[in-house]
Amino acid sequence: MIGVRSERMEDHPAVYRVNQLAFGRPNEADLVEALREKGGPCISLVATLDERIVGHIFFSPVCVESEGVAFGAMGLAPMAVLPNCQNQGIGTRLVREGLRECQSLGHDIVVVLGHPKFYPRFGFTAASLKGLQSEYDVPDEVFMVAELKPGALDGLSGLVKYHREFAKV
Numbered sequence: 001m002i003g004v005r006s007e008r009m010e011d012h013p014a015v016y017r018v019n020q021l022a023f024g025r026p027n028e029a030d031l032v033e034a035l036r037e038k039g040g041p042c043i044s045l046v047a048t049l050d051e052r053i054v055g056h057i058f059f060s061p062v063c064v065e066s067e068g069v070a071f072g073a074m075g076l077a078p079m080a081v082l083p084n085c086q087n088q089g090i091g092t093r094l095v096r097e098g099l100r101e102c103q104s105l106g107h108d109i110v111v112v113l114g115h116p117k118f119y120p121r122f123g124f125t126a127a128s129l130k131g132l133q134s135e136y137d138v139p140d141e142v143f144m145v146a147e148l149k150p151g152a153l154d155g156l157s158g159l160v161k162y163h164r165e166f167a168k169v
Helices: 009-023 027-038 090-104 166-167
Strands: 002-006 043-049 052-066 068-079 111-115 132-134 143-147 156-161
Touching: 002 090, 009 027, 009 043, 009 052, 009 068, 027 052, 027 068, 027 111, 027 166, 052 090, 052 111, 068 090, 111 132, 111 166, 132 143
Parallel strands: 068 111, 132 156
Antiparallel strands: 002 043, 043 052, 052 068, 052 156, 111 143
16 A cells, blocks of 8 residues: 655655665755755655655745746655656655645645656646746756646746755756
8 A cells, every 4th residue: 555644754765765766866866865954844755655665755945036026936856756666656646745735835836847748637837838937958848837826826937946956966
């Protein structure tokens, strides 16, 4: 049975391993470590299967800057599932639970750099359609946004800036 819960301190080594194996490199695992050390509001959930951690999702604050205006949103990154556990609905559960948690904590906007065929099922659309651009040079279809509160982006636009730790990924 797959469960999803908040990450605990004793989960850190298993979370590191999940991210490292899922991405085939340590960059995303190191990013999670760096963002944890930075502190601040974040959401970190794990997926468990028979009490073993098989997936992880992380949300951290991002800043959207426009002329004379700045506002906050949450950035979904990274999301990882152990390779031998992929395509079993674990990532879907993590994203759904993570977005619910974001919403329950009062966050109205979530951005993601991710697979354009995976994230739209959760309400993500191309961020450019909502007036947002990524600070990174990425294809338009992979930078997406979800409004957790309908109309949250009405009249807003800007450049999404991530914590500097993301530049190392």
